[in-house]
Amino acid sequence: MAFERPFNMAVLRELFTNHELLYREDHRPQPSDPNHVRSVAILGGGTAGWLTALALRHQLRWLKVTVIETPAIPIVGVGEASVPSLVAFLHRYLGLNILELDREVRPTWKQGIRFEWGIPGKYVFQAPFDWEVNGVGMLGSMAETKNVSSFTLQSHLMERGTTPILKSKKGLSSFLPVLAFAYHLENERFVNYLRRKAVERGVTHLETKIAEATVTDVDGDDEPHVASLTTEDGETLDFDFYVDCSGFSSFLLEKKLDASYQSYSSSLFTDRAFAFNAPHRGDIKPYTTARTMNAGWCWTIPMHESNHQGYAYASAHLSDEEAVAEVKAIWPEIEHERFVRFRSGRHDRLWIGNVYAVGNSYAFVEPLESTGIMMIQRAITALVRAFPIGPESGVIRRFLNASIGNDWDRLRWFLAAHFKFNKRLDTPFWEACRSDVDVSGIDHALELYEACGPLSLLPRAMRKSVEDQAGFLFYGLHGLDTILLGQKVPHREIKREPKGVWRKRQAIANDFARRGLPYPEAIEVMKNNPEWLQQVIDEPGGWANKMAAFL
Ligand SMILES: Cc1cc2nc3c(=O)[nH]c(=O)nc-3n(C[C@H](O)[C@H](O)[C@H](O)COP(=O)(O)OP(=O)(O)OC[C@H]3O[C@@H](n4cnc5c(N)ncnc54)[C@H](O)[C@@H]3O)c2cc1C
Incomplete structure (x- = not known):
């Protein structure tokens, strides 16, 4: 009689396992392989440089990591508002202690962005970090309050300037x-802290200016490689791999490897910022504010000592003197004034040969949605996953160049929607924005919004396809909805729940926000309850752990 194979769960489990994938995972090139990258130089000691150094040392401990920077080229010194994934990145991915960072860097909390934006007058709307949940309801909020701002728990906290520390x-x-x-982070304190931690963890720190880089061809690779760097004193430094964190100068990627630059200037018109500090007299708000100005907008980032602010404007519409005069008419007592030039756009590639760029050296979009540090994280985690890097890495290089480039392009379109629909002022800058800002990358999504209402409320299957065009990581369809509804961009009316149901939820959110401590009081209370901060990281079901799983 023929053999009859006995079938049971154990036998079948064998065929529900991807053995070939497991084999390949087990036989990845070894880090110790001499053909693979062992030493990395990071050119630049700003936020991008030190975060990259910490990540490489913490995640890939066999690497020898060196950061090269020069005091002759100061760090950009802005870049102080962030998004929540940075908290998970710093304390879970990089393993930095949350209480130590709190003590040394003294960040403040940000729950979202308060926009003085959209329509004329004193109108404001909130863009909270829990926008994805839409827990109270955006349709109800628009119908019942004529403003999107009552749509989540956190938007209620923002309306009142309170925090999730409740008194009862x-x-x-x-x-x-x-x-x-x-976090809102004072840039210099943050960078100093990152530098100290990186050096403690074994990163080599060189203070010298790089004057030249030798570019060479390598057998088996059709892209140029950097063979060595030369300091201004004539010393030659060579490494296996180089991370360009040189800021807007893009010393390696653009200047030495000729990456071409793709400007976003047809969508984002601002190119200059006047940064300054202004007193807040103890009234510290737990959010960033973005205020419409004559030729751009002004950020307010509340720090413990003062508000850190900046007017991002279009130099084609406003001179530096006019920018200062406009600011001083609103905030007469300013100090620590400085100008920063920037450009919005990206290079065609972030990884060429053995050079990978992180931070402003690769790409930048004007700072309205605090995207800089988040995109630094995105580039760093992708780089870490690409290791061990060796002769076979060319295909990963092409893949990352396409996917990270695409992420930046989607940010461009998201930001463009803020400028296209802002009817707050009728100055030449805003008239030009409304008529000329290019939003072509999300034109289908905008059509759908107009015809069907908020994109995040579309049927699931449809939402998926719109997300491919218009959604991006943290700034998904709910983000675009918030910005469109916040600016009162019209859409066809759609059916919603009975208003009593919405009102019940709103009453709960209102009660919660009413009992929340105002931020200045919360700061005092936290001094005696540091364990509450630690819980943010330790709580297994908390938001920081959920976000860490996606890093
Ligand atoms: C106006 C404005 C506002 C912004 N606001 C925000 C915000 O709110 N939130 C946010 O996330 N991001 C923001 N950003 C982006 C922010 O700038 C970056 O996220 C962040 O600061 C990263 O900068 P970086 O490290 O790339 O460059 P930089 O800080 O410019 O550092 C460059 C480093 O390279 C070194 N270097 C350069 N050339 C050489 C050389 N030849 N030899 C040796 N060393 C060299 C310099 O010494 C320096 O250490 C803002 C940017 C601008 C312009």
Whole structure:
């Protein structure tokens, strides 16, 4: 009689396992292989450079990492508002202690962006970090309050300037692990802290100016490689791999490897910022504010000592003197004034040969949505995953160049929607924005919004396809909806729940926000309750851990 194979779960499990993938995972090139990258130089000691150094040392401990920077070229010194994934990145991915960072860097909390934007007058709207949840409801909010701002729990906190530290008859309680916050970071203190931690962890720090790089051809690779760097004193430094974090100068990627630059200037018109500090007299808000100005907009980032602010404007529409005069008419007591030039756009590739660019050296979009540090994280985690890097890495290089480039392009379109629809002022700059800003990358999504209402409320299958065009990581369809509804961009009316149902949820959110401590009080309370901050990282079901899983 023929053999009859006995079938049971154990036998079948064998065929529900991808053995070939497991084999390949087990036989990845070894880091110790001499054909693979062992030493990395990071050119630049700004936020991008030190975050890259910490990530490489922490995640890939066999690497020898050197950061080269020069005090002769100062760091850009702005870049102080962030998004919540930075908290997960710093404390889970890089393993930095949250209490130590809190003590040394003294960040403040950000729960979202308050926009003085959209329509004329004193109108404002909130873009909170829990926008994806839409927990109270955007349709109800628009119908009942004529403003999107009552659509989530956090937007209610922002409206009142309160925090998820609640007071009740029983005392105080923390809901920090439930509602995501981001950091406002004083840039110099942050970079100094990152540098100290990186050096403690074994990163070599060289202070010298790089004057030249030797570019060479390599057998088996059709892209140029950097063979060595030469300092201004004539010393030659050579490494296996180079990360260009040289800021807007893009010393290796653009200047030595000729990466071509693709400007976003047809969508984003601002190209200059006047940064300054202004007193807040203790009234510290737990959010960033973006205020419409004559030829751009002004950020307010509340720090412990003062508000850090900046007017991002279009030099084609406003001179530096006019920018200063406009600022001083609103905030007469300013100090620590400085100008920063920038350009919005990206290079065609971030990885050429053995050079990978992170930060402003690869790409930048004007800072309205605090995207810089988030995109630094994106580039760093992709680089770490690409290791071990060796002769076979060319195909990964092409893949990352396409996918990270595409992410930046989607940010461009998202930001463009902020400028295209802002009807707050009728100055020449804003008239030009409304008529000329290029939003062609999301034109189908905008048509759908007009015809069907908020994109994040479309049927699931449809949402998926719109997301491919218009959604991006943290700034998904809910983000675009918030910005469009916030600016009162019209859409066809759609059916919603009975208003009593929405009102019940709104009453709960209102009550929560009413009992939340105003931020200045929360700062004092946190001094005696540091364990609440630690819980943000330790709570297994908390937002920081959920975000860490995606890094
Ligand atoms: C106006 C403005 C506002 C912004 N606001 C935000 C924000 O709110 N949130 C956010 O996330 N991002 C923001 N950004 C982006 C922010 O700038 C970056 O996220 C961040 O600071 C990264 O900068 P970087 O490290 O790439 O470059 P930089 O800080 O410019 O550092 C460059 C480094 O390279 C070194 N270097 C350059 N050339 C050489 C050389 N030849 N030899 C040796 N060393 C060299 C310099 O010494 C320096 O250490 C803003 C940017 C601008 C322009």
